[in-house]
Amino acid sequence: MATENNFFQQVYTLVSRIPAGKVATYGQIAILLGHPRAARTVGWALHGLPHGTDVPWQRVINSKGRISNYASALQLNLQKILLEQEGVQFDDDDGLDLVKYQHKF
DNA sequence: GAGATGACGGGCT
DNA sequence: AAGCCCGCCATCT
Numbered sequence: 001m002a003t004e005n006n007f008f009q010q011v012y013t014l015v016s017r018i019p020a021g022k023v024a025t026y027g028q029i030a031i032l033l034g035h036p037r038a039a040r041t042v043g044w045a046l047h048g049l050p051h052g053t054d055v056p057w058q059r060v061i062n063s064k065g066r067i068s069n070y071a072s073a074l075q076l077n078l079q080k081i082l083l084e085q086e087g088v089q090f091d092d093d094d095g096l097d098l099v100k101y102q103h104k105f
Numbered sequence: 106g107a108g109a110t111g112a113c114g115g116g117c118t
Numbered sequence: 119a120a121g122c123c124c125g126c127c128a129t130c131t
Contacts, residue, residue: 007128026113030127037126043112044129062113069112079112 007033011045014105018059021087022103023096025063032105043068058082065098 010033018024026039035041046057058079062068069076080090090096 030113035127037114038128039113040111040126041113041128044110044127046112048129049112057112060112063115067112071112075112 007035007038007041008045008048011042012049012055015046015055015057015060017105018056018103020056020059021101023059023061023083023088023098023101024103024105025061025098026068027063028102029060039063047071059086059103061096065095065101067094 011029014029014032015024026042027036029042030036030038033042042060046055046060049055049057067076067079069079080094083096084090088096088101
């Protein structure tokens with residue numbers, strides 16, 4: 001079980017700083033936390049988030065500018081909807097323009 | 106303490 | 119070009 005102050009909490013805090021209409025990649029989050037190769041762990045952290053969380057998990061995507069949440073097709077769709085509502089536009093490939101939307105911390 | 110897990114990433118086939 | 123494979127790292131069983 002996760003302790004109160006851990007890597008996960010750091011991920012949540014960082015993700016919470018992403019403004020609406022912007023996104024960040026798992027790898028980017030990991031680098032910012034001082035663990036350049038811990039992208040997987042970042043994904044794991046968001047994996048444990050409850051539904052009604054205040055953490056904007058939808059703004060975290062993979063390095064290709066796509067939603068990686070392939071473990072849950074339902075939430076994958078939700079994530080896309082949420083981002084679109086924030087002004088993020090997806091192309092025909094379900095991808096978004098990282099150069100345009102990636103948030104610089 | 107050792108092995109398995111996972112919302113990833115990058116390289117190779 | 120699309121897909122498979124291996125490596126990373128903190129957490130879980």
